[in-house]
Amino acid sequence: MPITPLEIRKQEFKKKVRGYDPHEVREFLEMVATEIEGLLRENAGLSERVKDTDSKIEDYRRMEKILQDTLTTTQQAADELKSGAKKEAETIIANARVEAQRFLKEAQTELSKIREETKIIEHQKLLLVSEFRGLLESYLRLLERLEKK
Numbered sequence: 208m209p210i211t212p213l214e215i216r217k218q219e220f221k222k223k224v225r226g227y228d229p230h231e232v233r234e235f236l237e238m239v240a241t242e243i244e245g246l247l248r249e250n251a252g253l254s255e256r257v258k259d260t261d262s263k264i265e266d267y268r269r270m271e272k273i274l275q276d277t278l279t280t281t282q283q284a285a286d287e288l289k290s291g292a293k294k295e296a297e298t299i300i301a302n303a304r305v306e307a308q309r310f311l312k313e314a315q316t317e318l319s320k321i322r323e324e325t326k327i328i329e330h331q332k333l334l335l336v337s338e339f340r341g342l343l344e345s346y347l348r349l350l351e352r353l354e355k356k
Contacts, residue, residue: 212240212247 215236222229 210243212244215240215243 218236220227220229220232
């Protein structure tokens with residue numbers, strides 16, 4: 208059980224012959240009581256500082272946790288954003304490829320139509336030349352007959 212400065216001050220000793228000088232004992236007890244009071248005040252102050260320091264440490268730990276949580280959340284958001292952007296880019300590229308294939312197919316279809324039309328026109332040209340040649344030959348024969356008469 209701890210001893211208090213008040214207990215030291217109130218302490219009484221039995222008086223014996225050839226004992227200690229009561230005045231010196233009283234001065235010593237007063238000095239010890241004063242020293243203990245100082246130590247107790249210092250201890251109380253240090254205890255208060257420890258409580259303040261513990262409180263600050265707890266505040267710093269809370270702030271650290273908040274910062275860690277914020278950092279984790281930010282990292283996850285950045286990862287999700289990057290992933291979303293990558294998926295969107297892949298979708299755009301896939302759509303562009305589909306669109307390019309469609310344009311290429313349309314161009315090939317148009318080219319096939321033009322080639323078919325070109326064949327038809329060339330065939331019609333050959334028919335026209337042949338008919339025209341036949342017509343000219345028949346006029347030439349007609350002229351030759353008219354000349355002979």
